[in-house]
Amino acid sequence: MTSWLDLDPTDPFGLQTLPYGVFSTATRPDRRVGVRIGNRVLDAAAAAKQAGMESGETWACTSLNRFLARGPRAWAAAREWLTMVLSDEAYRDAVEASLHPLDQVALHLPFEVADYVDFYASEHHAANLGAIFRPDNPALPIGYHGRSGTVVVSGTDVLRPNGQSRSPDGGRPHFGPSTRLDIEAEVGFVVGGATRLGMPVAVPEAAEHLFGVVLLNDWSARDIQAWEYVPLGPFLGKSFMTSISAWVTPMAAFDSARVDLPRQDPRPHDYLHHETARGMDLHLEVTLNGTVVSRPEYRHMYWSPEQMLAHLTVNGASLRDGDLFGSGTVSGADPGTLGSLVELTANGANPVALDNGTTRGFLEDGDVVTMTAWAPGPDGTRIGVGEVTGRVVAAL
Numbered sequence: 001m002t003s004w005l006d007l008d009p010t011d012p013f014g015l016q017t018l019p020y021g022v023f024s025t026a027t028r029p030d031r032r033v034g035v036r037i038g039n040r041v042l043d044a045a046a047a048a049k050q051a052g053m054e055s056g057e058t059w060a061c062t063s064l065n066r067f068l069a070r071g072p073r074a075w076a077a078a079r080e081w082l083t084m085v086l087s088d089e090a091y092r093d094a095v096e097a098s099l100h101p102l103d104q105v106a107l108h109l110p111f112e113v114a115d116y117v118d119f120y121a122s123e124h125h126a127a128n129l130g131a132i133f134r135p136d137n138p139a140l141p142i143g144y145h146g147r148s149g150t151v152v153v154s155g156t157d158v159l160r161p162n163g164q165s166r167s168p169d170g171g172r173p174h175f176g177p178s179t180r181l182d183i184e185a186e187v188g189f190v191v192g193g194a195t196r197l198g199m200p201v202a203v204p205e206a207a208e209h210l211f212g213v214v215l216l217n218d219w220s221a222r223d224i225q226a227w228e229y230v231p232l233g234p235f236l237g238k239s240f241m242t243s244i245s246a247w248v249t250p251m252a253a254f255d256s257a258r259v260d261l262p263r264q265d266p267r268p269h270d271y272l273h274h275e276t277a278r279g280m281d282l283h284l285e286v287t288l289n290g291t292v293v294s295r296p297e298y299r300h301m302y303w304s305p306e307q308m309l310a311h312l313t314v315n316g317a318s319l320r321d322g323d324l325f326g327s328g329t330v331s332g333a334d335p336g337t338l339g340s341l342v343e344l345t346a347n348g349a350n351p352v353a354l355d356n357g358t359t360r361g362f363l364e365d366g367d368v369v370t371m372t373a374w375a376p377g378p379d380g381t382r383i384g385v386g387e388v389t390g391r392v393v394a395a396l
Helices: 044-051 054-059 072-087 089-098 123-133 222-228 251-257 305-313
Strands: 020-025 032-037 040-043 099-101 105-108 116-119 143-145 151-153 162-165 174-177 185-191 210-217 242-244 283-288 291-294 324-326 368-376 382-393
Touching: 032 044, 040 044, 040 089, 044 054, 044 072, 044 089, 054 072, 072 089, 072 251, 089 099, 143 305, 162 222, 185 283, 185 305, 210 251, 210 305, 210 324, 210 368, 210 382, 242 382, 251 368, 251 382, 305 324
Parallel strands: 116 324, 151 242
Antiparallel strands: 020 032, 020 105, 032 040, 040 099, 116 143, 162 174, 185 210, 185 324, 210 242, 283 291, 283 368, 368 382
16 A cells, blocks of 8 residues: 555555554643654544544543553554555545654653563573573573563663672672673563453463564663572563663554464473464664674564463463563574674673774673664565664663
8 A cells, every 4th residue: 555645665664564652742742642654753643633533532642551451453443544544645634734753753651561571482592591591491481570660762871770799700799880781682562451360361362462562672780680590580680671662563564474483392381382373573683882783583482472471371460451571582593693792792701893893792881772673564565663772871
């Protein structure tokens, strides 16, 4: 399909994508839901009002949570309506005035994060990190519950965390700023359609709760993490900040990007084993101070989004509108596809070379990390995923 906006057909944010976010402008500082189309942002509620769509009031909010609560039928109807008004010339007069240039808006956290869970869904990452921290058992599928209050929107500075760590010689633990600050290139999944406590969501039903995708950087203090990792797992080394992209790309946009999962051996338990469990062909890119340091491939991930959601709820845990879960670090078998510095540098032993002539084992103050991604779309198009970026600043 084509839009009356006369978009470049190679634009990854064309009609095939239509991600949701929350924005404001200098002349109107109140936050509201927007939809990205090319290099513009559509004020969704304002456009709906002008075009006579009563249910567009759902978008007259400071977050996507109200829309997330509407469920899959409403999500599908909204996407169909947006596609129609942005492609049919008959709606141009009603909608065009609600478009804003992308470079003239401020972007905010797109939804209020209810609960946040981070998984460990890459077989390669589990093996690589297990060899460093826990060589006896890189178990799958596992995850940990993070702090939803420290999930921030792309562009937020990353304050180097303080904490306890232990020197490599095994001396007495000391307290201070992390010296092994790291990244984790992940894909995040945004959940809608709350459930009641005690009601697991099966794999075939998971799609009804998976609204969309964000890029996610789960910043990690490896020295703090290593000291606290046994016996209870991640805590202060992870909980200080998690960055997500400002745009949530609907799951419906990835219909052409679903692929078969890697062979799961041994066969998963029955609650995880289902023919609807499929992977996603997402191509990630990680840059550090402008140098591309990795290109992770999401299609190698061991567990599907639907399986992760089923596992998250199998004990009876409930879902809330605005829940977020991360895939865990996206890493492949090749060195150029590793999604964290601890893997890329063999725990700092082999620093990566940057284009400016410097090297990095772990992040230094002032470093800027940016992650981007795309997926194949219909008819040879590309589906864009909003970037996530952050700059490291010195500890307090």
